[in-house]
Amino acid sequence: MNTLEGGRIVISNPLPRSLGGTEVEWRLAEEVRLGKFQGIGPDVLGDVGHITVDPYGRIYVLDIGSEEVRVFDRAGHHLRNIVRDGEGPGEITYHRFGPGSAGGMRLLWQPPNRLWIDAGQGAPLAVDSLGNHLRRTPWRFPYFPAGTLATSTKLVGADTAGAVYEELTVDDWPDRSIREFPRLTHIVRRTVTRDHELLEGDTLLIETRHLEMGVAEVEAVNGGEIAIERPVRSDARQVAWTVGPGGELWLANRASYRFHQVTLRGDTTRTVGLGIPAQLPPGRVDASEYEPVISEFRVSPEGWLWVLREPQAGNGDDGPVWDLFDNCGVYRGVASAPFPLASPHVGRRGEVHGVVSDAFGVDYVLRLRLESAHGTEVVAVGCPFQP
Numbered sequence: 001m002n003t004l005e006g007g008r009i010v011i012s013n014p015l016p017r018s019l020g021g022t023e024v025e026w027r028l029a030e031e032v033r034l035g036k037f038q039g040i041g042p043d044v045l046g047d048v049g050h051i052t053v054d055p056y057g058r059i060y061v062l063d064i065g066s067e068e069v070r071v072f073d074r075a076g077h078h079l080r081n082i083v084r085d086g087e088g089p090g091e092i093t094y095h096r097f098g099p100g101s102a103g104g105m106r107l108l109w110q111p112p113n114r115l116w117i118d119a120g121q122g123a124p125l126a127v128d129s130l131g132n133h134l135r136r137t138p139w140r141f142p143y144f145p146a147g148t149l150a151t152s153t154k155l156v157g158a159d160t161a162g163a164v165y166e167e168l169t170v171d172d173w174p175d176r177s178i179r180e181f182p183r184l185t186h187i188v189r190r191t192v193t194r195d196h197e198l199l200e201g202d203t204l205l206i207e208t209r210h211l212e213m214g215v216a217e218v219e220a221v222n223g224g225e226i227a228i229e230r231p232v233r234s235d236a237r238q239v240a241w242t243v244g245p246g247g248e249l250w251l252a253n254r255a256s257y258r259f260h261q262v263t264l265r266g267d268t269t270r271t272v273g274l275g276i277p278a279q280l281p282p283g284r285v286d287a288s289e290y291e292p293v294i295s296e297f298r299v300s301p302e303g304w305l306w307v308l309r310e311p312q313a314g315n316g317d318d319g320p321v322w323d324l325f326d327n328c329g330v331y332r333g334v335a336s337a338p339f340p341l342a343s344p345h346v347g348r349r350g351e352v353h354g355v356v357s358d359a360f361g362v363d364y365v366l367r368l369r370l371e372s373a374h375g376t377e378v379v380a381v382g383c384p385f386q387p
Contacts, residue, residue: 001329001384008268009385011329015275026324026335028352028368032076034059035364042070042078048355048363050343052107052115054129055301059353060115061365062107067094069107069117071129072365082131083117089133092117092125110158114196118155126196135196151183157243163189164198165243171211180212183234187241187249189264202264206251209235210284236290238281244299253280254292257323259305272305272329301348302380303327308344320344328383335370350378 002010035045046065053059057074067085072078085094095105108116114134117125126134157165166188173181185208190201211234216227241251252259257274281290297307305325311318319337326332341354350370357363370378 003385009270011270011272013272013274013325013329013331016331025373026333027371027373028335028337029371030366031351031369032074032367033364034061034072034076034366035362037358037360037362042081043076045070045363045365048343048365050106051345051353051355051365052109053345053347053351053353054109054115055111055348058129059365059367060107060109062105062117064094064105069115069131071131080131083115083125083127090125090127090131092119095119104152104154106154108155108158108164110164110192111160114192116155116158116164124155124198137198159243159247160245161247163191163201163247165189165249166201167241168203180210183209183211185209185237185239187264189247204249204262204264204266206241207237207239208283209237211235234287235284236287236292238285238290238292240294240296242296242298244303245301248299250297250299250305252294252297254294254310255281255290257293257307259297259307259325270329272325274323274325274331298344298346300346300350300378302378304332304378305329306346327380328385332376333372337368341366348378 002012004010034043036043038044045061046063048061049064050062051060058079059072059074059076061070061072063070068081069083070078071080071082082090084091087093104119106118108118110116113128115127115129117127119125123136123138125136128134151169151171153166153168155164156167159165168186168188170184170186171181172184185206187204187206188201189203191199193199211231213229214232216229218225218227238254239251240254241249243249249262249264250259251262256278258277259272260268261270262268278293292310295308295310297305299305304327307323307325309321309323311320319339320341321334321336323334324332337352337354339356341352341356344352344354346352352368352370353365354368355363355365
């Protein structure tokens with residue numbers, strides 16, 4: 001550990017003998033499985049689009065096929081169905097873009113008792129754990145200048161101080177005659193009022209990529225014609241980010257095991273690294289030239305970093321692999337699931353929830369627990385600095 005001029009703390013971990021083996025061995029053991037192959041009832045899942053878990057262990061399953069959110073208790077017993085399809089109180093319009101696609105819909109739990117159902121560029125809906133309607137917030141775009149075009153937005157995280165965090169992508173494309181333009185990715189922290197209103201928030205630009213549009217192509221649609229402009233080249237996305245329960249923002253270049261805790265002003269307060277820093281790609285790279293080593297990462301309630309490795313080519317049937325750093329930034333080892341796991345949710349005490357599909361396309365929701373062969377537990381440990 002070093003403290004640099006200006007106060008930034010840097011924690012450097014030596015590279016283990018192999019990135020897949022360390023002194024502490026972990027395994028993910030299955031504890032609960034929701035879903036059945038056939039039959040009737042709430043535990044027969046249709047098409048799981050997303051999941052989230054609250055601090056009591058209740059599991060919320062966004063079932064696109066059934067167009068509802070199914071709620072199960074910690075033991076896997078069905079409690080209720082909420083948030084059905086519709087436009088009334090406590091309802092939302094479900095989207096599906098092709099088989100197995102949630103259409104950008106996501107679930108986000110916010111303490112102490114607020115469940116967000118995010119429909120992409122729709123209106124985020126807030127309900128309580130019983131499904132009672134709290135508020136529907138029209139999606140708005142007031143904090144960027146005219147001439148820009150928001151292409152997507154999604155709620156990604158929530159903290160315990162009453163804020164949610166949104167990822168917003170914006171195209172700076174004021175003139176359609178310009179064939180190449182930047183695509184900007186922002187983190188937006190939005191405070192939520194006691195009346196459950198999403199307020200305009202502070203923003204941090206974390207990445208600028210560039211798109212090159214092709215010449216408009218004419219397609220026939222329902223007997224008419226429509227001109228469609230398609231991107232012909234796009235810089236690869238290089239930055240991953242996440243937020244901790246206390247509102248701690250973390251950024252990482254996906255080509256390097258360097259994780260930076262930052263403020264919304266862009267100041268870096270802590271850096272956690274593993275091994276010798278990699279040679280980072282230049283500011284603009286073609287997707288074919290860019291080889292990321294991390295896919296995404298999350299912060300557990302204990303402050304541990306769970307770093308999901310980028311899947312290797314040809315290993316599509318292998319389960320996810322995480323590198324683990326404790327709340328002080330010390331590298332603790334590696335853990336993997338024995339099968340592909342979609343929508344992984346990292347919870348307290350080393351619990352991981354996710355969605356797995358069998359050979360027949362039937363979805364199941366699993367809870368796995370991280371266990372150490374040496375009895376090590378996932379807990380917040382004392383650090384030689386104030387994290």
